[in-house]
Amino acid sequence: MSRSAEYGASRPCRRDKAGVIPSPFPLPGGERVYVLFPLPLGERIKVRGGNHSTALHIPNSKGFTLIEVLLSLAILALISTVTYMSFSSSGEHVEQAEAARDDVDLARTLIARMSDDIANAFCKPGMKSGVFFGLKEEVETSEGQRRIDSIFVSTLTNSRRPGSKESDLWVVGYRFKEKPDGGGYRLMRYERRDLSFGTAPMEGGEEYVLTDRIENLRLRYHDGSKWREGWGSSSPCTLPKGVEISFSTVEGRLFTTMTEVRNTL
Secondary structure, three states: HHHHOOOOOOOOOOOOOOOEEEEEEOHHHOOEEEOOOOOOOOOOEEEEEEEEEEEEEEOHHHHHHHHHHHHHHHHHHOOOOOOOHHHHHHHHHHHHHHHHHHHHHHHHHHHHHHHHHHEOOOOOOOOOOOOOOEOOOEEOOOOOOEEEEEEEEEEEEOOOOOOHHHHHEEEEEEEEEEOOOOOOOOEEEEOOOOOOOOOOOOOOOOOEEEEEEEEEEEEEEEEOEEEEEEEOOOOOOHHHHHOEEEEEEEEOOOEEEEEEEEOOO
């Protein structure tokens, strides 16, 4: 059956000026049907007439094929993967930035404290409570050899507590101690405020953990002509001209500074 017969047309149809072929349908109200030819599967017939217009949809319209659906899913999966990788990469960058910031904050704090203690070191020959002692130390670990130097100084940086008979002079020190579980070393700070009794300056006092994120600490001392890896002993007390402080964090970042000792004779 032809398309004209299917729609009830009994004679050939002529196109109007708009390129539309009028086809007569026995519709109420004098409505006429205008069909655009050729019509593909899923074509629509526009019905005009009276005070309304109606769209008639011919069944068996074409839908999505399996290939189109699979292609759409593949594109969606690709977009999702790229988006996830982008967010994952951004998260890693944020973590790296935070770790770098933490290392810089740690370095600033440690350098400020050590530099202040060393710069204000004070002692002179015959002074019983004076000390400036730097020891070179190395240990073997599973990751290789580590430098964990220590230093003890009598310095004028004590913040005297109200009501006490303390002076500005006290003894502070920095040294490493192994963790209780044997899983590495921690940097300790030693403080002794009371220098009135007759014990050695490096005995007694208090000690607490500064950080466990320092991997290596190297101290060098300048005597006015050359650099030395260690300095002096607990007695007699002499001061270097300057001290180089170099340390690395567990993240592998290296920090170095040089501090001048102010109270040299």
